[in-house]
Amino acid sequence: MAAAAPIALIVGLGNPGDRYTQTRHNAGFWFVEELARRYGGSFRSEAKFQGETARIVVGGQDCHLLKPMTFMNRSGASVAALARFYRIPPEQILIAHDEIDLPPGQVKMKLSGGHGGHNGLRDIIQVLGSRDFWRLRIGVGHPGQKEQVVGYVLGRASAAEQPLIDTCNDLAADQAERLLAGDFERAMQTLHSHKA
Numbered sequence: 691m692a693a694a695a696p697i698a699l700i701v702g703l704g705n706p707g708d709r710y711t712q713t714r715h716n717a718g719f720w721f722v723e724e725l726a727r728r729y730g731g732s733f734r735s736e737a738k739f740q741g742e743t744a745r746i747v748v749g750g751q752d753c754h755l756l757k758p759m760t761f762m763n764r765s766g767a768s769v770a771a772l773a774r775f776y777r778i779p780p781e782q783i784l785i786a787h788d789e790i791d792l793p794p795g796q797v798k799m800k801l802s803g804g805h806g807g808h809n810g811l812r813d814i815i816q817v818l819g820s821r822d823f824w825r826l827r828i829g830v831g832h833p834g835q836k837e838q839v840v841g842y843v844l845g846r847a848s849a850a851e852q853p854l855i856d857t858c859n860d861l862a863a864d865q866a867e868r869l870l871a872g873d874f875e876r877a878m879q880t881l882h883s884h885k886a
Contacts, residue, residue, distance in 0.1 A: 696872040697824065698782040699754045700725065701769050703810040705844075706759045714830040714855075715762060715843040718786040718810075721828065721859045722755045728863060731755055739775070740768040751870035754778070765810040766817025773818070783823040784869065785814060786862070788843060792829030795854035795886020797862055799826050799878050807839075824874070828858055854886050 702722030703715075710716055722744075726733060731744035733755070744755040754776065758768030773783060781801070787810055792798060802822045805811035815821045831851065833842035847855055861884055865877040 694872040694874055695779070695782050696751055697753060697784045697869045698778045699756060699769075699773060699776070700784045700786065700869075701756045701758065701765075701814075703762060703765055703785060703787040704757065705762050706757075710844070712846050713844050714788050714847055717788040717828040717830055717855055717859070718826075719757050720856070721786040721826065721862060722757060724859050724863045725866060726755055729866070733757065735759070736772075739772045741772070743772065748870045749867040753866075753870055762810045763813055766813035766815075769814050770817045780818055780820040780823040784826055785811065785823055786826040786828060787811060788830045789827035790830060790832045790839060790843065792827055793831050793886070794829050794847065794851040795858065795884075796829040797827065797858035797881050797884065798829075799824065799862075799874070799881055801825075801874070826862055828855060828862070830855060857886070858884070 700722055702718035704719030705715060725746060726744045729746035729748055731746040733742040733744045736743045740760050741756050741758040746753050746755060756772055758765040760768050787808060801824050805815055833839060865880060868877040
């Protein structure tokens with residue numbers, strides 16, 4: 691696994707606009723914003739990619755950051771446009787997203803899989819024509835009832851939960867050098883052993 695192709699594109703999922711900035715569904719945006727802050731990247735609007743993009747260099751490796759501005763359910767068009775333009779295959783893409791099946795304070799990473807009901811992932815799989823990309827699953831917790839999920843992810847985390855989510859984003863950002871070197875095994879060991 692250590693010899694895997696390194697990550698060349700990190701996508702943070704979220705919804706554009708001030709009303710969504712602090713909502714749980716924007717946890718992916720928060721992650722790529724933290725990477726840009728740490729590594730001197732600056733997001734700018736790119737109409738051809740239907741999103742905001744930045745570039746960072748970590749450990750000598752170049753990486754694109756992307757925040758789709760299409761709204762969550764149409765994230766695939768933005769991701770596919772950038773990936774195809776720069777010829778980045780799915781296995782070199784990391785999608786950071788909120789994960790209701792993990793509690794705040796947990797963060798997991800995996801390659802491939804289904805969408806788990808996440809509309810952003812569902813659209814990316816459909817438009818890319820592949821599910822073989824990496825996912826950074828940022829725990830935001832579950833409201834308890836399926837019918838409450840939409841309102842929950844479009845709401846703000848509690849004062850107790852937000853620091854837990856922020857800590858996970860920081861922890862994941864600490865692994866950037868490993869991700870861009872293709873050292874997924876050690877990155878996952880670190881992330882998965884984290885206890886809130």
